[in-house]
Every structure is written in structure tokens, then in C-alpha cells.
Amino acid sequence: MITVINRIDHIVFTVSNIEKTIAFYTQILGMKEETFGNNRKALVFGNQKFNLHQKGKEFEPKAKLPTPGAIDICLISETPIDNLINDLMKHGIRLEDGPVERTGATGKIKSIYFRDPDQNLIEVSNYL
Secondary structure, eight states: OOOOOOOOOEEEEEESOHHHHHHHHHHTTOOEEEEETTTEEEEEETTEEEEEEETTSOOSSOOSSOOTTOOEEEEEOSSOHHHHHHHHHHTTOOOSEEEEEEEOSSSEEEEEEEEOTTOOEEEEEEEO
């Protein structure tokens, strides 16, 4: 029998500063801060989350080479891209690219790209 995967539950971000990361994702992208386990931190959105590891103090087991700035991820939003661009500009966040049309997991998307405090590449998209 072949194992079938149906969704992502969580992804771990190794970050240089957990507080800065939480501020960025809660204030800019509307995620919710969560504390769990032994005072661990996560960012919750929809039915998934980003668990946060402080660089040099990662939880075991961990990635072979945990590194801030190594993530390149696409997030889907229902907020129109033009509104997202205006919000980013108000916070002084520069676009790397976009808006551009791309192909998402289930169809065409309109995307913008920018960086978080660790220089991870964040793509936020709307399905067309």
C-alpha cells in the first residue's frame, strides 16, 4: 500500500529573533501567536502553523542544517493582492517581485514576493 499525504500540518522556521518574527507575522500577515509545550512559540493561521526555533537553541530532532533565511514559501490569502501591497507599503516592506501570475497547487494564482526579518522569501497569492 502507498502512503497518501493530504496536507501540511506545520513547518519549522529557524529564526534569528523569535520576537521579531512573531511581530512581523502577526502584524503584517495576521497570524496568531501560540505558546505550547515548554514555552515554545508558533504562528497559527488557518489549520496549520509555523513552529519557531531560535537559531542555536533548536529543539530535537531538527533539520540537518537549520538556518534562518532558507525558507521560500507560498501562502494563499483571500485579501486582494492590491490591499496586501498597500499594507506592506504602510509597514515599509519592499516587494521583491509582483504582482505576477504563477501556477499554484490547484490553479492559476496572482502573487507578490517580499522578505521577512530573516530574509526568507515570502510569496503571498490569490487564486484567480
